[in-house]
Amino acid sequence: MEELFTLTVILYFLSILAVLPLRKNYRVSIRAGHVLTGLASISLLAFTIGALPEVLKGKAIEFTYNLGVAKIPFHVDGLSLILCLVLGSLGLATSIYSPRYMEFYERFGRGWLYVVLYSTFVLSMVLIVTTSNLLWFVFFWEVMTFTSYVLMVWENDEEYVRKAGWKYFVTMHVASTLPLIIALAMLYAKTGSIDGLNFDNLATLHLGSLYYILFLIGFGSKAGVVPLHFWLPDAHPAAPSNVSALLSGAMIKVAVYGLIRMTCFILRPTETFGYAVAILGTITLTVGTLYALKQTDAKKLLAYHSVGQMGYIWLGVGAGIALMAKGGPWAAFGAIAMAAGLYHLVNHAIFKGLLFLSAGSVLYRTHTRELNILGGLAELMPLTALFTFIAAMSIAGEPPFNGFMSKWMIYQGTFLSGNGLLVFCGVMALFISAATLASFVKFYTTAFGGVPTALTENAEEVPASMLLGKGFLAALCLLFGLIPSSIIPLLLAPGKTLTGVDLSGWISTKYWLVTIRAPRMPSGGETYFNPWLLVGVLGVLVVAMLISYPNRPKRVVKVWTTGEPVKHEHYKLRAMHYYGPFEEYIHGLYHSGEALSDWGSSVCSTTVKGYLTLGRTLLRWAEKVERSVSSAGRWYVENGKEVYLDEAVASPFIQLITGLGIGLEEVSLNYDLLLVIAAAVLGLIILILVGW
């Protein structure tokens, strides 16, 4: 099986090599690069499907790349495979979509560099979720952070893009990479070798609660969990839409992977930690989505929803960790709750990817993403409208789309947990589901509903390749919604490995029927859902009504304006006016959120400033020392009798030491002074080292 994985890695490297000779031609280089990344994604998907039977048996695929100087061990289990599926499908969709979309950015040139970064970015994520050594994990993590930063600031002639990118770069290094490196350093100190950092070896250690906190901060900031989310709504919209799709669809999911891998597989799941994750998730989904509600910039709205939906994933995973740690019959139910969180992870990757690609399509044709001035695109871009509608209903959690299935399972996992706190989290999740619906009704109807505006009237459908990329994701939205059994067994694999419990009595999937049992449930109380039957009933009813009351517009007249001569554009609610009274009611939240975000960015900028000041001071000191040493050297050279090269280099130090020796002879009995001088010299050396 690992051959297909190796093929994926090779294809990504090939795409980097292939564009290097094509640097002159922007379009050809991007096209060639994406053909290869598309093939790589297909190969990754093939690997995922091929590895599935093994993984479902509870086995993992293990192999090692021996690079001569270093060995990279890999361990692909159910959890890794879920992320491989996400990266493969999203990678394929963006590879199909991007060649035409990137024409939009032709003025920036450097298509080859884009492909190099894209491939490195996706490949680094693939390697993160498959490697089984912490050192390599952190190394690929940093590669991912760096390449995503450069891709994010692609449109670097815009002030806000540079600012957002900088915010991202600093936040990620302070709040994500730093905690991971501290954890890595501490674990390295414990194990003493690089091989000792292999996950299976780390799992045998007894590690304290500090590691939970380090991983929570490190992965939480990458996942955009409140209060470390402030970088995300600026950063994700700044990138080109295809990259935004990968950032929101895949990159923040890798953080969830990291969280589960580190805190459940290497550390042990604990109840307290589970509740912490669930509560953070609930806060995140509430804050993120309520903020999204008032956005009118299409991509910013989507980015805030990424924060919000991330909250759902954390809630599911957190409830899962807490219940698994509780043990007994709850362990099995915890595995289901975790599977619910992972289900939402996969689904969010798909529909959020699709939504970003749709926002990109609108941007591609209308050159704007401001919902206030868009309108009427359903008439001009019918297929884009259809795909956007599917994605919007998926994220709003409407049956029979995929978002509903995962949200439904998250509700089961929280409401049936028998724990007041988790039930409250579930209540908030239900409420926020309505807020998500509100937001996406707005997103869809402002851009696609109504009559075309002056800005959009000349828009036309996007090219076929872009539609194909989106259509693929839309099909997946339907597949994972209508046939839950296509994915649920895989999603249950991590929980099964962690608990070692047979789940067949608790959850069963038969093609399209899902049945869930919880502990303490009365007989005949298990919940079930059959999406096909729902679609069947709905379909029969709609068709029956359409036959009885055929829908053929014979008389089409203008809308009723109560007799007033009003222009079309003045007779529609703008995006900013949607849900006004509700937003007014919760303005306290927005206000405190803004205060918090100001505080966050001030902390961020103070950190940066502090770091820069420190660096500058150290440099100045180092310069001074250097100058004095070199001037002493120059003095010696100018005044010395015979000068050789080696003597010129070494003489200042010799002179210094001789001088010190003479001085010390005088004070040879004064040990205190000796110590002070020694300490001063040591301090100087450290200062110089740090400064350089």
Place this chain on the structure above:
Amino acid sequence: MEGYERITFSFIAVCLILFLPPLLDGIARKIKAKVQLRQGASIFQTYYDIMTFLSMEPVYPTERLSFRLAPYIAFASAVSAALVLPYGKVIPVSFTGDIFVFLYVLAMVSIAYMIGGFSLNNTYTNTGANREMMIMLSIEPVLGVAIGTFALNAHTLRMGAIPFAVTFTVSVLLAYALLAYSVYVEGGFIPFDVAEAEQEILEGTFCEYSGYLLGIFKWALMIKRFALLWLLSSFISIPPIRNVANGTLGGALILITQLIVLFLLYAGIAVIESMNARLRIDHIIRKNAGVFLCSLAVLALAALGW
């Protein structure tokens, strides 16, 4: 015998779902008239209205598919949601037994209303859709707390199983009140009928619908109210008789009790409606938020097992 029972009950259920809601509406109109010392129309007036609408060819303000299909989707969703409720002991089409699926399918009626309203350049339809969404937003957490309390008490989310498994505690009694309040608000009864306010915003989204499209849409809305109240009526009527209702006769007993409670609920609602005036949307949001904050105490009680 099993099969016959199922078919009979399902047939009765389908008849109830399709044809009872207009009658309930007619009775409510009559009660309102009586309370307000008016003569009022016949209790069959709503049937006549619907039939008139259904016989007329609609006039379209747009050819947009989202507008044209909205009434059909609303109708299909309302009927589908009503079909998963228990009638006696029978669920006519059980694609689910879960209360969340029921609520989400029922919410598609509102979504159709909103998509229909927002797909036009018409401030009146837009406003109606906008208000519908805000009502849904503000009532969802209250509904969530009610369901959460039932789940903590009965350890199931299946609508047919909760009334059989629930044990009566303070929190459960309060959860009944919360459920009743949510049903009332979601049903858009006065004073919460701001989304379809006739005099104020020309009936919101309905402003642009006419002929049989309007008829189907109004019918769908009545079925939605029926489904919500049937859920409440099942929750109220099953627990007192759950120990005596055995076999087919027991099923019939439950069905009759459900019907009686439904009529009583509808009559009570009509009385409340007749004595209230429409609220403003910001008042509704404030009121629902207040109820939600109080309801958190109910959840806390339930978590403690009271």
